[in-house]
Amino acid sequence: MKLSQRSGTIAQSEIRSMTLSCNAVQGINMAQGVCDLEIPREVIEGAKRAMDEGVNIYTPTEGLPRLRQAIADKMQRFYEVEIEPNQVLVSDGATGAFYTACMALLNPGDEVILFEPYYGYHRSTLLSVGAVPTYVRLEAPQWKLDIGALEAVVTSKTRAMVICNPANPSGKVFTRGELEAIGAFAEAHDLIVFADEMYEHFLYDGAVHVTALSVPCLQNRCVVLSGFSKVFSITGWRLGYAISSREVIEAMAQFNDLIYVCAPAPLQIGAAEGLEKLGDGYYTELSRIHQHKRDIFCDALRSVGLIPSVPMGAYYVMTDVSRVIGNDDYEKAMAILEKTGVASVPGRAFYHDDAGKNMVRFCYSKPIDVLEEAAERIRRL
Structure with missing residues (x-):
């Protein structure tokens, strides 16, 4: 059957694509924005x-x-x-x-x-x-x-x-x-x-x-x-x-x-x-926990010469990965995944042109033990 013109405007998101690639190597998925805290x-x-x-x-x-x-x-x-x-x-x-x-x-x-x-x-x-x-x-x-x-x-x-x-x-x-x-x-x-x-x-x-x-x-x-x-x-x-x-x-x-x-x-x-x-303390703690996670992961990125744009909110960090081997953002994201088992999202997912060719996004909303393992793996770069 012939598909509609509308269907041609939508493709699988880079986030889902990297999630599949991460699952294939049983890696740590820092591509998808899943908050892994306990449900209240x-x-x-x-x-x-x-x-x-x-x-x-x-x-x-x-x-x-x-x-x-x-x-x-x-x-x-x-x-x-x-x-x-x-x-x-x-x-x-x-x-x-x-x-x-x-x-x-x-x-x-x-x-x-x-x-x-x-x-x-x-x-x-x-x-x-x-x-x-x-x-x-x-x-x-x-x-x-x-x-x-x-x-x-x-x-x-x-x-x-x-x-x-x-x-x-x-x-x-x-x-x-x-x-x-x-x-x-x-x-x-x-x-x-x-x-x-x-x-x-x-x-x-x-x-x-x-x-x-x-x-x-x-x-x-x-x-x-x-x-x-x-x-x-x-x-x-x-x-x-x-x-x-x-x-x-x-x-x-x-x-x-x-x-x-x-x-x-x-x-x-x-x-x-x-x-x-839920009282105000719940929301205050939410920010405190995620600021701690942000700092752990950004420190790991800096330790290997990657440059994070330190976020003031949400739980993602856009990162300059110019030093990673690869011709573009996708190759660099795959190189990080293959070497460390940590999945990120290529920068192209967030720009309409090639402005993201040296950038990837990580999601650091992971359980603290998983995040610390991801940080240690990143240091292998």
Whole structure:
């Protein structure tokens, strides 16, 4: 059968490709962004109890009222941002939330600005709905924002932009000043801002997360995306959400119903219990543990002459691997895997051109014993 034109725009991600290569040699997978911490007891027990109590049928496509309320309460608790539960859509992961947002807000041919290095699923989602990505380069190691570069790419067809904060793969944390500048730019050009805030609780060296919803000129033109995969270590549960105006959420819900019907019912209860019962200490410890892991792995990289762009958030580190033998990023990533058994992602996964040819990304969210073993293996280089 002849495949659609759309199918030709999407290929297997470099992350999955490297995961398969890692599995073939039974290596340490630092390619895929899986958080390996223990799932909080409150989350697991909440889901189990919901199953036992019969919460196993379809939910409203927007999500269970309890979880939507818990998300609204969380925004008030952490950021002093007041939203109503009807401004929340629960979907099948943040990827599902982003897809429904794109379906509701973008038309084929609309241009959408991505910051490079970008998260590959953002680009692939845009391509799948017929949008046209355009790119603004942020340079390692500081990944500073240049508003002038945004002005250089905006056109009459530009409809939106995507920010990932904290950023996968760079670990950049956008400051309030940078978000205000982005908001002013979006306001001047009447743009939508998709703000992926999945890693909001992974912050280091005193960095502070500023949600796009707290920036006045972004409040009425943004869709905030987040979820529970990373913060509760439940990537396989596929629970994410979007926050926006009630009108946008209602439009997104129609596509959510069509594509996903609803997120898993008992798992929504587990997530709600986590939000309701886990204290601030849980989130503080999350950052402390991952900062320690970051430092262990970055020290190992430096010890063999590799140059990490030390992240301020998330749990990835973009690394200059110019000294590794190979003609490009893929060959260098494979050379590291073959010599050490540690898998990374070639830089090409995060750039639209060859800017990543001397870079790879490592994910350091591993159990401490596994991470220390990976660090020791890296030192063999």
